[in-house]
Amino acid sequence: MKSEKLGSQPKAGKSQTLLQQLARTPDKLFGKAFGQQYGALCFRYKEDGSKIEVLVITSRESRRWIIPKGWPMMGKKPYEAAAIEAWEEAGVQGRAKKKPVGRYTYLKELADGNVAFCIVDLFQIEVTEIRTDFKERGQRVLDWVSPSEAARRVREIELKSLLVNFKPNASKARG
Numbered sequence: 001m002k003s004e005k006l007g008s009q010p011k012a013g014k015s016q017t018l019l020q021q022l023a024r025t026p027d028k029l030f031g032k033a034f035g036q037q038y039g040a041l042c043f044r045y046k047e048d049g050s051k052i053e054v055l056v057i058t059s060r061e062s063r064r065w066i067i068p069k070g071w072p073m074m075g076k077k078p079y080e081a082a083a084i085e086a087w088e089e090a091g092v093q094g095r096a097k098k099k100p101v102g103r104y105t106y107l108k109e110l111a112d113g114n115v116a117f118c119i120v121d122l123f124q125i126e127v128t129e130i131r132t133d134f135k136e137r138g139q140r141v142l143d144w145v146s147p148s149e150a151a152r153r154v155r156e157i158e159l160k161s162l163l164v165n166f167k168p169n170a171s172k173a174r175g
Helices: 018-024 078-090 147-153 157-164
Strands: 035-045 052-058 092-096 102-109 115-130 142-145
Touching: 035 078, 035 092, 035 102, 052 078, 052 147, 078 092, 078 115, 102 157, 115 157, 142 147, 147 157
Parallel strands: 035 115
Antiparallel strands: 035 052, 052 142, 092 115, 102 115
16 A cells, blocks of 8 residues: 655545545535525336335436426425426426425535535425426436435435435325
8 A cells, every 4th residue: 555645635636525625625515504404305106106206307417316406496386496497307296295204415616616515405295297308407427216226326325314214295286
């Protein structure tokens, strides 16, 4: 194993993990406000109605598995913003619940190299329509999988837990 000189640091780059980069430059994270985002936990019932499938998509840059999510939108309620993200990122529409089914956190690398600590409120959307003419078509890969497979694919520990334990809330459609 090659030893490094004390005080020397490898150059930041894509080959290093985000946490390694943050360890050298904690000012990029600490002292900043938390970012609020809204996510869509999109699901559908299998043909026999006995089980559900959950939608996972890839991020545009790193191609890792995520769920549709985004920033708050002026004039839109949180569940409406989540539904818009699901449409723009994955071409799905459906019945969204007004109350979140959970919350998770993650570190978002911003275009300027800074990092935002984000809190994502997750809204259940029962998908009733899937279209191919959506804003980010061709920029992401979409896949319908079991909740446990979705949990296996995503990185965020809290999201894994929400996915593997997800049971659709079947009370009134938008309540």
